[in-house]
Amino acid sequence: MLVQNNLRDRITLQTDGQIKTGRDVVIAALLGAERFGFGTSALVTMGCTLLRKCHEGACTFGIATQDPELRKRFAGKPEHIQRFMFFIAEEVRGIMAQLGFRKFEDMVGKVEYLSTQKAIEHYKAKGLDFSALFVRPDVSDGRAIRKTHPQQNKLTDHLDWQIIDKLKPAIDSKQKA
Numbered sequence: 407m408l409v410q411n412n413l414r415d416r417i418t419l420q421t422d423g424q425i426k427t428g429r430d431v432v433i434a435a436l437l438g439a440e441r442f443g444f445g446t447s448a449l450v451t452m453g454c455t456l457l458r459k460c461h462e463g464a465c466t467f468g469i470a471t472q473d474p475e476l477r478k479r480f481a482g483k484p485e486h487i488q489r490f491m492f493f494i495a496e497e498v499r500g501i502m503a504q505l506g507f508r509k510f511e512d513m514v515g516k517v518e519y520l521s522t523q524k525a526i527e528h529y530k531a532k533g534l535d536f537s538a539l540f541v542r543p544d545v546s547d548g549r550a551i552r553k554t555h556p557q558q559n560k561l562t563d564h565l566d567w568q569i570i571d572k573l574k575p576a577i578d579s580k581q582k583a
Contacts (some may be wrong), residue, residue: 409543409545409549410543412549414515415552416553417452417553419553420441422442424446425447426444428497428498428499432498433445435514436516436519438514438517440553444494448467448490449497451482452482453480453481457499459464466479467481468480514551520540
């Protein structure tokens with residue numbers, strides 16, 4: 407849809423959820439993602455055991471708590487996440503080499519490198535039709551399949567700034583406008 411409407415060159419697609427390996431990153435990139443979230447897997451590298459008690463402030467490993475006694479148990483270090491991301495990057499590089507890509511951005515949106523054959527044979531996927539996900543959009547007219555243009559800052563001459571300038575005396579003196 408973004409490619410068809412000539413908007414894809416200005417949009418950065420981000421994916422999150424169950425991104426755990428370099429293979430997951432590559433699949434998401436081939437589907438069009440350019441940014442990736444590693445929430446749960448990053449927590450696990452810091453020592454989280456997924457007790458699902460974050461909202462209670464009773465994280466027994468001291469990750470999601472304000473309790474000083476529980477925080478003493480936290481053994482995570484920034485190096486753990488750095489190492490995890492390094493291994494993810496190494497796996498991505500290896501898969502890119504197998505597929506023949508030199509640069510990561512060359513891989514974004516190349517759905518023709520994906521196949522659903524194994525997934526279709528899985529009992530949970532029987533009857534699902536993924537063909538719409540694997541259709542390569544027509545880019546013969548030069549349309550982009552990844553972000554190529556940075557967003558221009560159009561907020562500098564926004565109407566809000568004019569209103570704020572007119573209301574500045576009232577704001578500074580804390581009076582009603």
